[in-house]
Amino acid sequence: MRIGIFGGGQLARMLTQAAITLGLETVIFERFADSPAGRLTRREVVGAWDDTEALTRFAEQCDLVTLENEFVDATILATLEDRGLPVFPTAATVAVVQDKLTQKERIAAAGLSVPAFQGVASPDEVLQAGQILGWPMVLKARRNGYDGYGNATLRTAEEVGPAWERLSKGGNALLVEAWVPFVRELAVMVVRGRTGETKAYPVVETVQRDHICHVVRVPAPLSPAEANRATELAVNAVRAVDGIGIFGVELFALPDGRMQYNEMAPRPHNSGHYTIEACVCSQFENHIRAVLGWPLGEVRLREPAAVMINLLGQRNGVVKPEALEGALAIPGAHVHLYGKREVRIGRKMGHVTAYGATLAEAEARARQATDLVAI
Amino acid sequence: MRIGIFGGGQLARMLTQAAITLGLETVIFERFADSPAGRLTRREVVGAWDDTEALTRFAEQCDLVTLENEFVDATILATLEDRGLPVFPTAATVAVVQDKLTQKERIAAAGLSVPAFQGVASPDEVLQAGQILGWPMVLKARRNGYDGYGNATLRTAEEVGPAWERLSKGGNALLVEAWVPFVRELAVMVVRGRTGETKAYPVVETVQRDHICHVVRVPAPLSPAEANRATELAVNAVRAVDGIGIFGVELFALPDGRMQYNEMAPRPHNSGHYTIEACVCSQFENHIRAVLGWPLGEVRLREPAAVMINLLGQRNGVVKPEALEGALAIPGAHVHLYGKREVRIGRKMGHVTAYGATLAEAEARARQATDLVAI
Numbered sequence: 155m156r157i158g159i160f161g162g163g164q165l166a167r168m169l170t171q172a173a174i175t176l177g178l179e180t181v182i183f184e185r186f187a188d189s190p191a192g193r194l195t196r197r198e199v200v201g202a203w204d205d206t207e208a209l210t211r212f213a214e215q216c217d218l219v220t221l222e223n224e225f226v227d228a229t230i231l232a233t234l235e236d237r238g239l240p241v242f243p244t245a246a247t248v249a250v251v252q253d254k255l256t257q258k259e260r261i262a263a264a265g266l267s268v269p270a271f272q273g274v275a276s277p278d279e280v281l282q283a284g285q286i287l288g289w290p291m292v293l294k295a296r297r298n299g300y301d302g303y304g305n306a307t308l309r310t311a312e313e314v315g316p317a318w319e320r321l322s323k324g325g326n327a328l329l330v331e332a333w334v335p336f337v338r339e340l341a342v343m344v345v346r347g348r349t350g351e352t353k354a355y356p357v358v359e360t361v362q363r364d365h366i367c368h369v370v371r372v373p374a375p376l377s378p379a380e381a382n383r384a385t386e387l388a389v390n391a392v393r394a395v396d397g398i399g400i401f402g403v404e405l406f407a408l409p410d411g412r413m414q415y416n417e418m419a420p421r422p423h424n425s426g427h428y429t430i431e432a433c434v435c436s437q438f439e440n441h442i443r444a445v446l447g448w449p450l451g452e453v454r455l456r457e458p459a460a461v462m463i464n465l466l467g468q469r470n471g472v473v474k475p476e477a478l479e480g481a482l483a484i485p486g487a488h489v490h491l492y493g494k495r496e497v498r499i500g501r502k503m504g505h506v507t508a509y510g511a512t513l514a515e516a517e518a519r520a521r522q523a524t525d526l527v528a529i
Numbered sequence: 530m531r532i533g534i535f536g537g538g539q540l541a542r543m544l545t546q547a548a549i550t551l552g553l554e555t556v557i558f559e560r561f562a563d564s565p566a567g568r569l570t571r572r573e574v575v576g577a578w579d580d581t582e583a584l585t586r587f588a589e590q591c592d593l594v595t596l597e598n599e600f601v602d603a604t605i606l607a608t609l610e611d612r613g614l615p616v617f618p619t620a621a622t623v624a625v626v627q628d629k630l631t632q633k634e635r636i637a638a639a640g641l642s643v644p645a646f647q648g649v650a651s652p653d654e655v656l657q658a659g660q661i662l663g664w665p666m667v668l669k670a671r672r673n674g675y676d677g678y679g680n681a682t683l684r685t686a687e688e689v690g691p692a693w694e695r696l697s698k699g700g701n702a703l704l705v706e707a708w709v710p711f712v713r714e715l716a717v718m719v720v721r722g723r724t725g726e727t728k729a730y731p732v733v734e735t736v737q738r739d740h741i742c743h744v745v746r747v748p749a750p751l752s753p754a755e756a757n758r759a760t761e762l763a764v765n766a767v768r769a770v771d772g773i774g775i776f777g778v779e780l781f782a783l784p785d786g787r788m789q790y791n792e793m794a795p796r797p798h799n800s801g802h803y804t805i806e807a808c809v810c811s812q813f814e815n816h817i818r819a820v821l822g823w824p825l826g827e828v829r830l831r832e833p834a835a836v837m838i839n840l841l842g843q844r845n846g847v848v849k850p851e852a853l854e855g856a857l858a859i860p861g862a863h864v865h866l867y868g869k870r871e872v873r874i875g876r877k878m879g880h881v882t883a884y885g886a887t888l889a890e891a892e893a894r895a896r897q898a899t900d901l902v903a904i
Contacts, residue, residue, distance in 0.1 A: 155850035155851075167549070171546060171549060171550070174542070174546060174569065174868070175546070175865050175866075176850075176853060176864070176865075176866060177848070177850055177853070177865075177866025177867065177868045177879065178850055179568070179868075188571075193554070193570070193571060194549065194569050194570070195568070195569075196563075196568060434860075434861055443857060448853075448854050448857050449854070449857045449858035451857065452860050452861060456831065456832075457831075473552070475530035475551075475552060475553055478551060478552070478823075479823050479824070482818060482823050482824045482826065483824035485809075485827050486809055486827060489551070490550050490551075490552075491550075491551060491552025492552065493549070493552045493554075504552065
């Protein structure tokens, strides 16, 4: 049984690690050779996803196809489905999700709480939207944005012109969203199987730094009612897009305790890395179980609290494996390196997960270890 | 940083999985291509370990060398050390351990409790030994025995001839050991770093079936004093052979609560597979930390109790990945398949680990899952 993955980065790598344990193999389709995941399989297809010859070579080796990011064009996924190859999440789901405008239209149509948004075709339309949504607003590329790339916060009308120019470069379509005065950013990993069986991992708090996920705390410090509302919203959002596989759903917690939808990723998610050690079944194994139509694994926390911190590149150059050595001396810290050959400032190079009796204890351990990684 | 491994079976595979998480790579040296571990790396060397050309090709790709079994001749390891390549466990350690006679001589010389034994050069010497050791005795090949291959229990003098013929075939040297009226078989995984730092995992009870490790229960049902005696014996045994890396030490628990040494494996061991999910740091990650000279990870149990059961082949033929599907429905059971293409009756194909509040709960879960695997 061979599972094809669009993409060969750290998410494909951790999916491959989970597949190995289950006796399965992955086929990695990535633009360059020797990717973090490509290195773990004999079946590495190097090429562009829209290169028909490479796509065929990939498809012929797979029993089933999935993805590690939402940038693969849904029309490419549809051609695989047309050949009779199972693709999960489906081309239809990815088509809706990979465009933030259609994604939010779908969520709003399902009656779920989402900040006001609208598509905009010109700077003038952004200014008009400002009359309705109020300032500040967030201007976003409809497609291919990640880690803050493709986003701009507009505080005043004067900021519209430069932001438009930057984000619309190359013909990107844009949307604007109302600014949300959130008190916390939350995320929920939801896994939904081919049979419709659905499970939600505990709600986590995510702390961004420079638009990159920096710290994840679980369980999020919420009342049970708030946690239930967050979970329900996330599960309903995945159902609204008919999602199959693991989904990372990002939410805003409002000052009055209500929850609002932010966005989703139709794949394993940085906010779910803690599940590898802290939950019974990881987001990666559960994704594989879900797309194969196998029974889902337990999503419960094995420890009272866990904290994950990303390891971001601190310099530009070649990675040295000894980077980890100091951090390994911290009891209970689980250190992960993604095997990227080159480090760049701010690049996601790995992560640390620690658990403990309290969030404070877990976070102290995770920070202690993170501080000792010299990458 | 590339770690070379002699052997490409399930132990090398699980070592490779641990290496991946730490951002390291392995080089796999196995007699046949597409081995369970060889499949996970671009650096697979196919050939016989005593083939100088293949050995050189292997050595040139490695920063450090280790092994997944003790059948690699220590003289081969010594040639690598002579080239300046670090090898752990060292050639000197492997030389002592891979011969059960010299292994036991070393353990006895260290003043540790070991059943009476002696080398035997003929059936007559076996019969003479019977006068001293008493019947039954165990006749063993000094080298290359595993899972009961290379062992014979001699109940009477009449059984000596046929057993001698079978075990000495091909010129194998043999030894005899006194039969031990044990009440339990125990094992302790001991990890010892290049700095001498040593940690012992909890004592486990092992249950053999047809000479193959079948069930592992942790913690072993012992009094604290018994557990301490077992741990101390195991740690001292590893020190006695100057072991570096992870070692599986098998012990006998005697009716009066004393412990006796049985044998050791200078590598990850079947009785330590439970550590992947049930301990903070697995035997595989700790082996890698130890041989690299990195700080050792925590060996404590994360759960009150855990049970591992081996998945043995039930037929001869090709493995079907769906074999696992039923077992995955059992909550809290972690199912591992080793990726062997062919199943044979009795072949180790994978294992299940389950944990719980009690040994009984963990074992019930593990058995439920194991019963649902159709391999």
